[in-house]
Amino acid sequence: MIINNSNSLLRSGLTVSLIFAAGLAGCANDSSVSGSSGLTGDIAIDGSSTVYPITEIVSEEFEGDNPNVRIAIGISGSGGGLSKFCAGETDISNASRPIKAEEIEQCNQNGVEFIELPVAFDALSVVVNKENDWAVCLTADELQTIWSPESQGVINNWSQVREGFPDVPLSLYAPGTDSGTFDYFTEAVNGEEGLSRGDITATEDDNVIVQGVTSDVGGIGYFGLSYLDENLDQLRAVALDNEDSNDGGDGCIEPSVANVEAGIYQPLARPLFIYVKTTSLERPEVKAFVDFYLTQENSELVREAGQIELSASVYDRAKSRLQNMTTGSVFEKISTIGVKLDEVL
Structure with missing residues (x-):
């Protein structure tokens, strides 16, 4: 009897162990318990350094819920990123300006269909050295005087920009020609995309602009608003005079989220x-990531990245473009200078 009881206990214990093990296995496969969605795969992204902080923080949140999805993000500028994208090397391209006609042609030649999706608003910030206490507010004409091609070799000192400015050598720091920030600034300031003086320190790394201006009393540069807040301890933002006056009065508008949202x-x-490449959207992990990116509830992530979230109506229009697989660019024949997305979408 003792032997029979022992065998019975052994069988009972083994049964319980098997049931327990099966339960653990079930938990391991249950996405609600493990926190995994079951999605797997790799997503390749490249492009704008301005959009990078948004995509990075959205990616971190997405990977937290989808640990088996790996997202690689490069920073080669809007032009560099779109070149790789149209060559079929990436799934998604970050861009701080619309795709150009020649880039669309490259995509067409390589059979790359794409969907254009706005994700945020940004403002370009003109910055100077902390010790620069004279260029508090600049007019559109003065910005053109500083940055236009005609000024190369001619305007080399702050005293030439405005009467009363000190005799301090002028040094210019700017994004490189592959940057959408460069394209947008040159069009807005000089009237033509890519039109700029050549005697500048150009770089695709915004940190190099920060370092250049902070080490040069006469330095001036520009980059996206997201880089301004984190570097205000080293730089000073320049207000822009909307009324083209030099009095530093109400016409001087500083770069800020509030002023961009107010449209001033x-x-x-x-x-x-x-x-986004349409064939990439056929992969569940890419489709889920882009859906997640356009969730209006994630607008706080846009703010955390230092940018301005879209309005609810623009989010809805962007999501409609994705759901309807609306390919191509709405900006093939129009500029983004002063654009209202509600209207063009």
């Missing part, structure tokens, strides 16, 4: 985009 910081406010 013009024309250096702009929409930001992601471009």
Whole structure:
């Protein structure tokens, strides 16, 4: 009897162990318990350094819920990113300006269909050295005087920009030609995309602009609003005179989220985009990521990245473009300078 009881206990214990093990296995496969969606795969993204902080923070949140999805994000500028995208090397391209006609042609030649999706608003910030206490507010004409091609070799000192400015050498720092920020600024300031003086320190890394201006009393540069807040301890933002006056009065508007939202910081406010390859959207992990990116509840992530979220109506229109698989760009024949997304979408 003792032997029989022992065998019975052994069988009972084994049964319980098997049931317990089966339960653990079930939990491991249950996405609601493990926190995993079951999605797997890799997503390749490249492009704008301005859009990068938004995409990075959205990616971190998405990967938290989808740990088996790996998202790689490069920063080669809007032009560099779209070149890779149209060559079929990436799934998504970050862009701080619309895709150009020649880039659309490259995509067409390589059979890359895309959907253009606005994801946020940004403002370009003109910045100077902390010790610069004279260029508090600049007019549109003065910005053109500083940055136009005709000024190369001619305007080399702050005293030439405005009467009363000190005798301090002028040094210019700007994004490189592959940057959408460069394209947008040159169009807004000089009237033509890419039109700029050549004697500048150009870089695709905004941190190099920060370092250049902070180490140069006569330095001036520009970059996206998201980089301004984190560098205000080293730089000073320049207000723009909407009334083209030099009195530093009510016409001087500083770059800020509030002023962009109010529509009074013009024309250096702009929409930001992601471009998504349609064939990539056939993969569940890419489709889920883009859906997540366009969730209005995630607008706080846009703010956390230092940018301005879209309005509810623009979010809805962007999501409609995605759901309807509306390909191509709405900006093939229009500029984004002063654009209202509600109207063009």
